[in-house]
Amino acid sequence: MAVIEVTDLRRTFVVRSKGGRLRRERREVVAVDGVSFGIDAGEVVGFIGPNGAGKSTTIKMLTGILVPTSGRLHVDGLDPSRRRTELARRIGVVFGHRSGLWWDLPLRDSFALLARIYDVPRDRYRTNLATLVELLDLAPLLDVPVRQLSLGQRMRGDIAAALLHDPPILYLDEPTIGLDLISKARLRDFLRDLNAERGTTIMLTTHDLVDIEHICRRVMVIDAGRLVFDGDLTALQRVGGATRTVVVDLETQLEPVRVPGTTVTRVEGPRQWLSFPAHSSAAPIVSALAAAYDVVDLSIQEPAIEDVIRLLYAAG
Amino acid sequence: MASSLRAYGLIAGAWVRASMTYRASFVAMTVGQALITLIDFAAIAIMFSHIDELGGFTLGEVALLYGMSGFALGAADLLMGNTEQLGRRVRDGSFDAMLVRPVAPLVQIAADQFALRRVGRITQAVAVLGWGLAASNIDWSVPKVLVLLATLVSGSVIFCAVFVLGGAFQVLAGDATEVMNAFTYGGNTLTQFPLSIYPAEVVRSVTFIVPLAFVNWYPALYLLDVEDPFGLPSALQYASPVAAVLAAAAAAVAWRAGVRRYRSTGS
Numbered sequence: 258m259a260v261i262e263v264t265d266l267r268r269t270f271v272v273r274s275k276g277g278r279l280r281r282e283r284r285e286v287v288a289v290d291g292v293s294f295g296i297d298a299g300e301v302v303g304f305i306g307p308n309g310a311g312k313s314t315t316i317k318m319l320t321g322i323l324v325p326t327s328g329r330l331h332v333d334g335l336d337p338s339r340r341r342t343e344l345a346r347r348i349g350v351v352f353g354h355r356s357g358l359w360w361d362l363p364l365r366d367s368f369a370l371l372a373r374i375y376d377v378p379r380d381r382y383r384t385n386l387a388t389l390v391e392l393l394d395l396a397p398l399l400d401v402p403v404r405q406l407s408l409g410q411r412m413r414g415d416i417a418a419a420l421l422h423d424p425p426i427l428y429l430d431e432p433t434i435g436l437d438l439i440s441k442a443r444l445r446d447f448l449r450d451l452n453a454e455r456g457t458t459i460m461l462t463t464h465d466l467v468d469i470e471h472i473c474r475r476v477m478v479i480d481a482g483r484l485v486f487d488g489d490l491t492a493l494q495r496v497g498g499a500t501r502t503v504v505v506d507l508e509t510q511l512e513p514v515r516v517p518g519t520t521v522t523r524v525e526g527p528r529q530w531l532s533f534p535a536h537s538s539a540a541p542i543v544s545a546l547a548a549a550y551d552v553v554d555l556s557i558q559e560p561a562i563e564d565v566i567r568l569l570y571a572a573g
Numbered sequence: 574m575a576s577s578l579r580a581y582g583l584i585a586g587a588w589v590r591a592s593m594t595y596r597a598s599f600v601a602m603t604v605g606q607a608l609i610t611l612i613d614f615a616a617i618a619i620m621f622s623h624i625d626e627l628g629g630f631t632l633g634e635v636a637l638l639y640g641m642s643g644f645a646l647g648a649a650d651l652l653m654g655n656t657e658q659l660g661r662r663v664r665d666g667s668f669d670a671m672l673v674r675p676v677a678p679l680v681q682i683a684a685d686q687f688a689l690r691r692v693g694r695i696t697q698a699v700a701v702l703g704w705g706l707a708a709s710n711i712d713w714s715v716p717k718v719l720v721l722l723a724t725l726v727s728g729s730v731i732f733c734a735v736f737v738l739g740g741a742f743q744v745l746a747g748d749a750t751e752v753m754n755a756f757t758y759g760g761n762t763l764t765q766f767p768l769s770i771y772p773a774e775v776v777r778s779v780t781f782i783v784p785l786a787f788v789n790w791y792p793a794l795y796l797l798d799v800e801d802p803f804g805l806p807s808a809l810q811y812a813s814p815v816a817a818v819l820a821a822a823a824a825a826v827a828w829r830a831g832v833r834r835y836r837s838t839g840s
């Protein structure tokens with residue numbers, strides 16, 4: 258069942274810039290330009306696209322922060338901007354580049370205050386807090402005022418704060434921005450477990466495609482306010498014309514090998530690079546190689562999603 | 574409504590508890606505030622050492638006006654003064670976070686950084702008001718007591734409405750603190766003196782546009798049994814609660830419109 262339904266969503270901003278002396282130029286920026294999609298309960302969806310594509314604007318409309326210029330949207334059956342306060346109890350929101358916590362209060366006080374604001378029953382709060390403190394390693398930070406936390410620590414605090422009331426839907430706008438590799442990996446594991454154990458529907462934006470590979474089964478690509486792709490990762494690779502590569506070490510230096518369905522892209526002494534469409538199987542290629550040539554070693558390189566996206570953008 | 578009040582209490586309580594950690598500085602700040610505002614009134618008292626009357630009002634009567642206006646602004650500032658921070662909140666994006674919590678954002682911004690030390694100003698205003706009531710020759714009656722009490726509440730509501738109106742502008746413009754201060758603190762300074770010293774246009778605008786004259790001027794005319802020097806209907810002298818309701822309604826409409834037109838920031 259779709260918990261998020263979006264039809265023909267549009268949002269424009271009127272920007273006034275100083276042009277000339279007294280005249281001010283009035284310009285309309287189309288941030289989101291007729292986007293439609295549906296997200297089922299329990300899905301984990303990655304929302305990607307270049308800077309200024311309209312990701313944050315879409316998330317802000319889905320949370321009720323921004324009122325759409327036109328189009329229809331429903332989250333858990335509610336129109337976000339009209340029933341914002343009611344919806345707030347059912348969603349968790351994390352903005353990577355700003356904190357939703359009270360800057361001058363210690364983390365512990367922020368959590369306690371949020372629990373009361375959201376009417377989280379006392380024992381529910383206690384167990385949730387204990388779980389989140391353990392999973393996000395917050396114990397040493399609880400008595401520190403938020404303004405003294407590092408970026409990664411604050412992010413963990415923000416994520417815990419967004420989950421204290423057990424929201425069935427979680428939005429994360431660039432949650433891994435500025436985190437080191439280990440923190441990113443831990444956060445991904447945490448989100449994956451959250452989805453697996455509680456069935457939380459997750460929608461996240463990111464510029465780190467490893468996030469997508471690790472936690473999202475579905476990807477939506479937005480560019481200049483339009484949804485240019487919506488499907489699973491492998492389908493994205495196919496659409497983008499992505500290729501995988503077999504790197505083969507032969508016994509001797511040879512002319513480029515001939516294997517059906519592949520093209521040799523590079524030769525370096527006895528080592529050759531054969532590329533083939535990302536969605537086709539490597540097995541027949543490997544066996545054809547082994548049957549016709551003396552193979553010493555062999556490995557397969559997966560496509561980098563960056564390349565896929567670049568191809569997708571280039572294709573328009 | 575009840576849940577909003579409860580949320581206000583919760584958030585304000587968290588701030589009071591946090592500030593109580595530094596009890597000594599809290600006491601110092603409160604006393605300091607009261608002293609600063611006392612000096613403020615002393616300036617007016619000194620003025621009266623050269624004159625006997627200002628716009629036809631004695632020092633005691635001016636104290637009455639000053640106290641009523643000071644109390645109203647003080648109470649509104651205690652409850653709503655933090656809406657001043659809205660411009661900053663909009664610019665740094667933290668207003669977004671308030672919009673995704675299950676509490677009206679106005680309640681959250683108003684209760685944010687709730688500071689009990691602002692009680693200092695109210696204390697001073699009550700002291701000046703008390704002295705003013707004793708020093709001016711009032712022919713007390715039950716209706717006069719009721720008008721006085723209703724005015725203190727209505728005046729606070731009127732200043733709250735001005736704060737909210739300013740907040741709505743800040744949500745739209747991302748900034749307008751100065752404009753807002755002009756109306757709140759500026760309005761307070763204006764109404765500290767008898768309106769009879771101003772031109773009629775000023776009086777008309779603080780009656781019909783920004784109804785600050787209802788914070789103290791009209792009810793004071795009634796309490797003191799003074800004829801309106803501008804000849805406006807005497808019904809205005811009991812109309813403070815009506816003015817407060819109208820101001821609050823206008824502020825609520827503006828606030829809602831502001832939030833619906835909120836643009837957030839581009840980052």
Ligand SMILES: Nc1ncnc2c1ncn2[C@@H]1O[C@H](COP(=O)(O)OP(=O)(O)OP(=O)(O)O)[C@@H](O)[C@H]1O
Pocket residue numbers: 270271272286287288306307308309310311312313314315836837838839840
């Ligand atoms: N408050 C605003 N006022 C004016 N223009 C805005 C505002 N918010 C967003 N925009 C514009 O709308 C477009 C989409 O912005 P948005 O923040 O949604 O992009 P994004 O996909 O989140 O980008 P990024 O990856 O850089 O975060 C941009 O052109 C941006 O300049």
Ligand SMILES: [Mg+2]
Pocket residue numbers: 312313314430840
């Ligand atoms: Mg963004």
